Amino acid sequence: MKAVCWTGKKRIEVQEVDDPRILNPRDCIVRVTSTAICGSDLHLYNGYMPSMEKGDILGHEFMGVVVEIGPMVKKLQVGDRVTVPFCISCGACSHCLRQEFSVCDNTNPNAGMAEAIFGYSPAGLFGYSHLTGGYAGGQAQYVRVPFADVGPLKIESDLPDDKVLFLTDIFPTGYMAAENCAIEPGRTTVAVWGCGPVGQFAVRSALLLGAAKVYAIDRVPERLRMAEDGGAISIDESKEDVLDRLKAMTGGRGPDAAIDAVGLEAHGSAYDTVKQKLKLEQDRPFVLRQTMRAVRKGGTLSLAGVYSGFVDKIPFGAVFNKGVKIKMGQTHVHRYMRPLLERIEQGEIDPSFVVTHRLPLSRAADAYATFVDKRDGCIKVVLDPAA
Amino acid sequence: MDHETLTRAAPSARHHEENGGISVPGNEGVKVVRACTIRRGARELYDFWRNFENLPHIIKHPVAIRVLSPEKSHWSVSAPGGNRSADWDAVVINDEPGALIAWRSCEGADVPNAGSVRFEKAPGDEGTEVTVALEYNPPLGAFGAVAAKLSGEEPGQQVSEALRRFKALMEAGEIPTTQGQPVGGSQRRRKKQS
Numbered sequence: 001m002k003a004v005c006w007t008g009k010k011r012i013e014v015q016e017v018d019d020p021r022i023l024n025p026r027d028c029i030v031r032v033t034s035t036a037i038c039g040s041d042l043h044l045y046n047g048y049m050p051s052m053e054k055g056d057i058l059g060h061e062f063m064g065v066v067v068e069i070g071p072m073v074k075k076l077q078v079g080d081r082v083t084v085p086f087c088i089s090c091g092a093c094s095h096c097l098r099q100e101f102s103v104c105d106n107t108n109p110n111a112g113m114a115e116a117i118f119g120y121s122p123a124g125l126f127g128y129s130h131l132t133g134g135y136a137g138g139q140a141q142y143v144r145v146p147f148a149d150v151g152p153l154k155i156e157s158d159l160p161d162d163k164v165l166f167l168t169d170i171f172p173t174g175y176m177a178a179e180n181c182a183i184e185p186g187r188t189t190v191a192v193w194g195c196g197p198v199g200q201f202a203v204r205s206a207l208l209l210g211a212a213k214v215y216a217i218d219r220v221p222e223r224l225r226m227a228e229d230g231g232a233i234s235i236d237e238s239k240e241d242v243l244d245r246l247k248a249m250t251g252g253r254g255p256d257a258a259i260d261a262v263g264l265e266a267h268g269s270a271y272d273t274v275k276q277k278l279k280l281e282q283d284r285p286f287v288l289r290q291t292m293r294a295v296r297k298g299g300t301l302s303l304a305g306v307y308s309g310f311v312d313k314i315p316f317g318a319v320f321n322k323g324v325k326i327k328m329g330q331t332h333v334h335r336y337m338r339p340l341l342e343r344i345e346q347g348e349i350d351p352s353f354v355v356t357h358r359l360p361l362s363r364a365a366d367a368y369a370t371f372v373d374k375r376d377g378c379i380k381v382v383l384d385p386a387a
Numbered sequence: 388m389d390h391e392t393l394t395r396a397a398p399s400a401r402h403h404e405e406n407g408g409i410s411v412p413g414n415e416g417v418k419v420v421r422a423c424t425i426r427r428g429a430r431e432l433y434d435f436w437r438n439f440e441n442l443p444h445i446i447k448h449p450v451a452i453r454v455l456s457p458e459k460s461h462w463s464v465s466a467p468g469g470n471r472s473a474d475w476d477a478v479v480i481n482d483e484p485g486a487l488i489a490w491r492s493c494e495g496a497d498v499p500n501a502g503s504v505r506f507e508k509a510p511g512d513e514g515t516e517v518t519v520a521l522e523y524n525p526p527l528g529a530f531g532a533v534a535a536k537l538s539g540e541e542p543g544q545q546v547s548e549a550l551r552r553f554k555a556l557m558e559a560g561e562i563p564t565t566q567g568q569p570v571g572g573s574q575r576r577r578k579k580q581s
Contacts, residue, residue, distance in 0.1 A: 005571030017569040024561045055571030072560065090559035094426055094513055106555040109563045112548055124563060136568045144568060147559070 002385070003057045003140035004364040009047030010372075012365040017057070020136060020144035025072035028148035030082060032385045034161035035062040035139045035361070038086075038169055039196045040263070040306045042372050044129065048264060048276070048283075049308055051113065051130040060086035060126040061168045062138025063161060064385075066148070075149040082152035084145055085333035086169045088124040088135065091150035102330035107146065108133045117309075122330060139364060141385045153337045162352035162382065163344055166201070170380075171351050172336035174201025174261070177304035178209055180327035181257035185210025191246055191255035191294060192216050192232070193287045195223035197354050197380045198304050199261035203232045204349055206259075215255060217242055219267075222377045226353070243294050254296035262287040263305020271313070285311040292318045303328035354380040360387030416499075416522045419543040423550040426514035427557045429506035430485040435557065436504055437488055439477075445552040445562075448545055464498075473497035499524045517553070519546050 005015045020029055038061050043049050063083040066076050076082070089096050093105035107124035108114060114121035114131050124146075127137015136143065145152060155164050177198070181190050183206060190206040192199050195218035206214045207230070216227035219238035228234050235245050246255055264283035266272075272284040287305070292315050295301050301324050319326065343349055356379045359367045367381045425432060435441050439452045439460045451463040458479045463472050475496030481489035481503070491501035500523035509516045521542055552562045 001569070003569065003571065007571065013571065015571045017571055020569050021567065023564055023567050026559075026561055057569065057571060088563075090555070092426065092558045092560075093554075094424075097426075106559040107563050109565055111551050112544060115547075133563065134565050136565070136570070140569075146563065 001141040002361055003136070004059060004361065004383075005054075006044060006052055006056045006058055007054050010045060012045065012058075012368045014362050014364050015055075017140075020140075020142050022068060022070045023144065024146060025070045026147050026149065027070040028066050028073055028076055028145050028152070029068040030062070030064040030084065030138075030143050030145050030152070031067045032062050032064040032138055032141055032143055033081075034064070034165045035059050035383050035385060036165060036168075037061075037139070037364075037367060037371055037381045037383070039198060040128070041368075043264060043306060043308070045368050045372060046265065049129045049131075051110075051134075053130060053134070056127065056129075056134065057136040057140055058127045059137030059139025059143075060128055061165065061170070062126075062143060063155075063165050063168065064138075064143075066152075067142070069148060073148045076152060076154070080152075081155045083155060083164050083167045083337065084126075084138065084143075085151045085153075085172075085337060086126055086128075087122075087151075087330060087333055088126065088133070088146050089150050089334060090147055096150070099332055099335045101332040101334040110134060125330075139361065139383060139385075141361070151334060153341065155341070157345060159344065160352075162355055163350060164341065165382065166197075166351040166354065167333075167337045167340055167344075169331065169333065170197045170354070171201050171205075171340055171349075172333045173304055173331040174198050174203075175205040175208075175336055175340060176331045177202045177259045177261065177302045178205035178211070180302040181206065181209075181211075181259065181300050182325075183209040183211050183257070187212055188256045189213045189250055190215070190257045190259060191291075192227075192259045192261055193291055194218060194260070194262035194305060195220065195227045195234075196261065199223075199259075200226055200230060200354050200379070201351070202259050202261050202304060203227050204230045207231045208343070208348060213249075215246060215249065220374055223374075223379060226379065229353070242290060246294050250296070254294060254299065256296055257300040257302060258291040258295040259302045259304060260287050260291050261304045263303075264307050264309075264311075266305075275312075283307050283309055283311045285314060289313070289315055292316075292324070295319075295322070295324055297322040297324075299324055301326045304331075306330075355382050357381040359383055361385045362387065416524050417542065418520070418522045419546055420518065420520045421543065421546040421550055422516060422518040423554050424509050424513050424516050425554045425557050426512075429508060429515045432515055432517060432553075432557060433485045433488070433506050435553075437482075437484075442549075445549045445556060446545070447548050447552065459493075462492075475500070517550060519550060521546055 001019050003017045007013050066080045087102040088107040089101040089104040090106040095103045104123035108121045111121035124133030190211045192202045214232045216232035217235045224234040266286040269286040361383045370378045449465045453461045463474045475492040477490045479490050487505050489503035502521040505518045507516045555562045
């Protein structure tokens with residue numbers, strides 16, 4: 001089959017590799033019909049995630065049709081159309097039973113490596129470095145999906161791929177970021193830093209949950225426009241002082257909740273860029289610092305953008321002295337897939353709005369390059385594995 | 388705590404020590420204690436462990452275990468970094484069904500060792516806390532222990548890994564793996580060479 005392989009920093013190759021096969025009794029094999037590039041894939045592309053190996057197959061946003069099932073799979077059948085969460089969860093450990101699916105105990109074959117760094121290991125993830133299992137990802141024609149009865153959500157309606165593909169990651173991720181803001185309908189104001197795909201879904205989710213006002217902060221005009229289309233009030237951080245503007249628009253109180261939908265590669269601080277290049281700091285927390293200062297007293301800080309390692313010069317005194325609540329983590333995707341599918345089916349949201357580019361899988365290298373440079377208005381790329 | 392666990396777990400080992408026949412001579416051994424919590428009943432977990440021939444499923448390092456009698460088993464572990472194997476007979480010295488198993492190697496062991504596994508109910512509905520204590524005499528003394536740690540073959544890491552695999556097998560019904568999955572060019576070439 002053809003698969004998108006990481007072969008080094010800023011190096012992507014579409015290679016002919018072996019087809020995946022069933023390795024464990026609860027596995028299934030999915031023929032991929034649509035797969036997307038996530039903003040977090042760019043952290044791998046740019047070489048900021050440790051423990052990548054040359055030849056790793058990327059991709060954690062994918063859907064398709066089940067073509068083979070392992071002997072212990074009960075709920076799925078060959079021919080079922082499914083969307084697959086990016087985190088792999090066993091469904092039986094105490095975390096899964098508490099619906100904390102992204103920190104499942106039993107799915108990271110390299111848990112020892114993660115424990116050495118994080119203290120305890122999170123769940124295995126598709127196509128996202130060996131620290132989270134080294135699982136081959138779904139930017140490929142076929143993919144092996146462990147715990148087929150736990151993760152994949154069967155799509156029984158005839159909704160097109162574009163409307164349900166983003167249930168795998170960015171819609172639930174934006175939604176969880178908004179849910180973590182403890183929104184009181186008609187009352188809570190939310191500011192979202194970063195109008196990439198996750199930020200776009202965070203804006204729309206906050207409004208779905210009843211936020212009184214949502215402010216969207218970015219510097220890319222088409223991304224700000226897309227956020228406005230979703231109902232946000234935009235702030236162009238390249239033209240205005242974000243904190244001043246937010247204060248002015250919230251009667252001096254500041255937003256009740258702040259969402260960081262950027263994560264470890266934020267722009268805006270030469271200090272962090274240099275430190276990251278010199279490997280003195282793994283993550284570039286410019287946005288995180290700004291959210292900490294901007295959020296109101298007693299407010300909520302919700303982190304959706306990915307952090308992987310160490311950050312420094314964090315204004316911890318700001319969040320401590322203001323009594324800010326901080327919520328974060330990889331998305332517990334399984335928790336949100338069904339309720340969000342219902343919202344899509346009821347027409348409350350059409351996630352396909354975010355797609356700006358479609359390319360054949362064979363042109364993945366171009367797709368990554370276009371996305372990372374935000375060229376040609378690129379916000380979200382969907383790859384067609386059949387082409 | 389580890390030594391205490393061991394000796395508490397294995398009164399007959401202490402008895403042995405008094406008789407000068409301890410499997411691991413005093414203060415020369417390396418001791419590790421590792422624990423995990425498994426959402427299964429203590430008896431089910433004990434039953435799996437008590438059949439020592441089940442253990443190679445959860446021990447990642449190549450090991451062959453043959454049960455010789457209800458109390459006695461033969462262990463053959465491939466030595467770190469070599470083609471040789473380390474062999475010993477182990478005898479169960481304490482056995483409390485559903486709660487505790489303790490064992491030690493017999494006279495003439497290539498790697499003298501003693502160990503115990505304890506099964507205790509966890510708070511609430513978390514399941515069972517499984518605590519393994521292991522004491523052994525590294526083949527090359529302290530130097531061997533350091534070398535083993537650097538190569539990832541150190542017993543503390545091995546016990547942690549075995550407990551993780553035990554938990555996955557008992558809770559999820561399988562041990563997570565990526566062995567045999569497709570990989571791109573450079574890894575494929577490297578894996579074929581090695």
